[in-house]
Amino acid sequence: MSKKYIIIDLNQTVSRHQLEELQQEKKRDIIMGSMVFVLTAIFIWFNIINYNLSSIIIEREVRIENLNAKILNLKSEGKINLSKKDVESLYKFDAKRIFWAPKIMALTNLTPETMSITQIEFLRKKMNISAITELEDDVKEFDVVESFISKLKSSDEFFADFESIRFLNSSQDNVKGHKTFTFKIEAKLKSVTKRKKKKRS
Incomplete structure (x- = not known):
């Protein structure tokens, strides 16, 4: 085996x-x-x-x-910052029988203590006003703009030669709870015919 x-x-x-x-x-x-x-x-x-x-x-x-x-x-500096270009524009408008000195003074008086006018531009019969202000926590941006526009409209000295005032744009900065609000509004001049009619009346 x-x-x-x-x-x-x-x-x-x-x-x-x-x-x-x-x-x-x-x-x-x-x-x-x-x-x-x-x-x-x-x-x-x-x-x-x-x-x-x-x-x-x-x-x-x-x-x-x-x-x-x-x-x-x-x-x-007194709240209002006008450049040389702005002054020249004012002079041109003044030549058209619009007295701007009282309006600028009225604008200064109507501007709140916490707000500053940063720029005024004149373009195509429109006055653009830029402003900057500190924004409190319990205050809305729209309310700030509306309140300022209402003040301007309620002033005969400022609003007399304008047809309307409207909001253009805004921006906000917020760092560590500190809010800064900038905005721009536009005041449209009345036509020459409308201004003449008002003066006659």
Whole structure:
């Protein structure tokens, strides 16, 4: 009776086991590498966002400081800032029988203490008035504009030669609870015919 032998290649068995371990280790390395990459990317992304937000905050704070300085400067100069171009425009309008000195004085008196007129422009029979003011938490932007327009309309000295006053645009800055509100309104002059009729009456 012949004997049968089973030959086992131990080297091959060890090699397969090592190969499986190497494959598992490679998978773990890939997973760990992916996690490190994702976490690094998230960290960099958060740093970029934080840097951008810090830059925006610093920029807005500088703008607020400049606006506040501008408000103080305008208040010290008497609330109204007229450029040479504005003065020349006033002179041209004055030549058309509109007396602007009383209107400018009335505008100054009607402007609230917390508000400053930053610019007056004359274009195509329209007077554009830009203003800046501090905005309280419980006060709405629309209410500020409406109140100012109502004051101007209620003044015969200012509104006499105008047909209408309307809101054009506005913007607001808010940094650390400090609100600064800027807006522009347009006062449209009456036609020459309407002004003459009023003077005759």
